[in-house]
Every structure is written in C-alpha cells, then in structure tokens.
Amino acid sequence: MRGPVRWVLWDVKDTLLKVRRSVGEQYHREAERAGLHLLPAQVESAFRQAYLQHSHLYPNYGTAQGMNGQVWWTHLVKNVFSQCGVQDPAVLDTLASNLYKNFCGPENWEVFPDSGSVLKSCSALGVKQGVVSNFDSRLEGVLRGCGLLTHFSFLLTSEEAGVGKPDVAIFTQALKKCAVPAKNVAHVGDHYVNDYLASRSLGIRGYLLDRQGHQRHLDVPPQHRLQSLDELPARLQQETD
Known part of the structure; x- marks a missing residue:
C-alpha cells in the first residue's frame, strides 16, 4: 500500500485544454x-x-x-x-x-468538457493540485482566462524551470513544491514519454490520458489509463500501484 494521493500534478495542453x-x-x-x-x-x-x-x-x-x-x-x-x-x-x-x-x-484555447468537473472533484477529495507543463510564461493568463487557475497551488512551466519534460528534473522541482514523497503524488498527461514514463520513473503515480483509445503501449496497464478525466477521482481513492 502506498498511502493516499495528496497531490495531483497536471499536464495542460491536450490534457485540460486544446488549441481551438x-x-x-x-x-x-x-x-x-x-x-x-x-x-x-x-x-x-x-x-x-x-x-x-x-x-x-x-x-x-x-x-x-x-x-x-x-x-x-x-x-x-x-x-x-x-x-x-x-x-x-x-x-x-x-x-x-x-x-x-x-x-x-x-x-484561442478550448477547455475539455471534463476538465472543470475533475478539478473540482479532486479539490473536494482534499487533494492539492499543481501544473507541470512544457509551456511558456503565458500559461497563468491562459488558465485564468479559461477559469481554471484557482484550482492550482502552483504552476511550473518548462520556461520557468529551465528544463522541460521528459527531463525528470522538472518533476523533481515539482516534488519539492509538493513537499511530500513521490508515492503520494499523481501526474496526469496525454504523452506516453513526457508524462507517463517520466513521472513514473521518479515513483510518481503516472496516469496516461488516452481520450481516443489510440495509444497502444503494452507496458501501460489498464489501471494507469484514463479515457476520460472523470475516471480519475475513483482511481485516486484506490490503493493500486
């Protein structure tokens, strides 16, 4: 048993929102x-x-x-x-x-229909949330304009971090901000290498978002896959690895 998830880290582009x-x-x-x-x-x-x-x-x-x-x-x-x-x-x-x-x-950005509801659900579970994104300094304004900014305790962009995913250094910086062990942190993103493999290499509970069901990576078990963000809250309450 790894204990409860206390933080969820989010990718942004093509996970929470997309180019319109x-x-x-x-x-x-x-x-x-x-x-x-x-x-x-x-x-x-x-x-x-x-x-x-x-x-x-x-x-x-x-x-x-x-x-x-x-x-x-x-x-x-x-x-x-x-x-x-x-x-x-x-x-x-x-x-x-x-x-x-x-x-x-x-x-020029469109929020996915399930983004707002899952962010609210995670907050209702008492889980803190942050962003780890290969984005530039405009991210805060984008998230504010899209009505999502208030859900996050911190934003960590690759421009600010000086390094981008899949370099694990950006996740290491994020873990310092969380101030909890990696095993108590989850990360959600749509990219197999940048999000799933990079986060899990540090012991973070990585979830691969695959809305279309097209990602055929055999090393990603069903419990690590999400076809909708709405599936996440129940996963966070399970003690699966």
Missing part, C-alpha cells in the same frame, strides 16, 4: 488581417517545419541560450512567414506581435 483551431489556420487568419493572401496549407507546412527547426536549435524556448518564450515565438513566427514569401520587416513584426498576444488569453 489548428495553429496553421490561426496563423493564416492573422495573415489575412494583414492583407496577405496565403494558402492555409502553405502556412501550416511552414509552421511545422519552423517549429521542428526551432525546437531542435533552441529547445525549451531557448532558455539555455538566453532567450525567453516571447523572443522564441517571435523568431518562429517570422521564420514561418518568411518561408511563405513575406519579406517586409514591419509586417513580420506585426504578425509576430499579434500572434503572441492571441495565445495569451482564452480566445
């Missing part, structure tokens, strides 16, 4: 507002390429190279539209500034 429309679509809409006529598929392709490149060259928002989230995203947006043939520096500056602001609040 594809990034390519939102970038395309912003381009249209600037009077540019680009194909949505072209913008989406350019974004994917730029994102992979920036993530490789400047991981975790370039914190190790003295960058921050805003600088990182500004460079990325300019790269995207430069690939699409936009050369005017003033236009690129406007696009980068507007798109960064667009993702600061709730307008």
Whole structure:
C-alpha cells in the first residue's frame, strides 16, 4: 500500500485544454488581417517545419541560450512567414506581435468538457493540485482566462524551470513544491514519454490520458489509463500501484 494521493500534478495542453483551431489556420487568419493572401496549407507546412527547426536549435524556448518564450515565438513566427514569401520587416513584426498576444488569453484555447468537473472533484477529495507543463510564461493568463487557475497551488512551466519534460528534473522541482514523497503524488498527461514514463520513473503515480483509445503501449496497464478525466477521482481513492 502506498498511502493516499495528496497531490495531483497536471499536464495542460491536450490534457485540460486544446488549441481551438489548428495553429496553421490561426496563423493564416492573422495573415489575412494583414492583407496577405496565403494558402492555409502553405502556412501550416511552414509552421511545422519552423517549429521542428526551432525546437531542435533552441529547445525549451531557448532558455539555455538566453532567450525567453516571447523572443522564441517571435523568431518562429517570422521564420514561418518568411518561408511563405513575406519579406517586409514591419509586417513580420506585426504578425509576430499579434500572434503572441492571441495565445495569451482564452480566445484561442478550448477547455475539455471534463476538465472543470475533475478539478473540482479532486479539490473536494482534499487533494492539492499543481501544473507541470512544457509551456511558456503565458500559461497563468491562459488558465485564468479559461477559469481554471484557482484550482492550482502552483504552476511550473518548462520556461520557468529551465528544463522541460521528459527531463525528470522538472518533476523533481515539482516534488519539492509538493513537499511530500513521490508515492503520494499523481501526474496526469496525454504523452506516453513526457508524462507517463517520466513521472513514473521518479515513483510518481503516472496516469496516461488516452481520450481516443489510440495509444497502444503494452507496458501501460489498464489501471494507469484514463479515457476520460472523470475516471480519475475513483482511481485516486484506490490503493493500486
């Protein structure tokens, strides 16, 4: 018996909320507002390429190279539209500034229907809650705008931590904030490596959220899988490993 769960740590993107429309679509809409006529598929392709490149060259928002989230995203947006043939520096500056602001609040994010209810249920059980997310400094504003911020005792972003999942160092920092043994902490996320394997490697009770039932990882037993967040409160009251 491992004792009761006293903390639940949460991933955010694709666990509690998701991007309302594809990034390519939102970038395309912003381009249209600037009077540019680009194909949505072209913008989406350019974004994917730029994102992979920036993530490789400047991981975790370039914190190790003295960058921050805003600088990182500004460079990325300019790269995207430069690939699409936009050369005017003033236009690129406007696009980068507007798109960064667009993702600061709730307008471009959609909360999953089960998120609010499970956060309330966990609080009703007397469980404290925190966030461990590969997100930048905009996370607090996003969660506040989406009505979720008050459920959390702390937010730990990879930008703040200086390291991102699946590096266990970010979970180690989170455990220090919890001030309880790992065995009394659960973590919920949708990514097999970043969330499930990384958290469980430290003895945290990792749960893999698989809303569509598409993740076929044979080493994840049924009691560690969630198809809906509504399943979590009952799991937390069970003494299963």
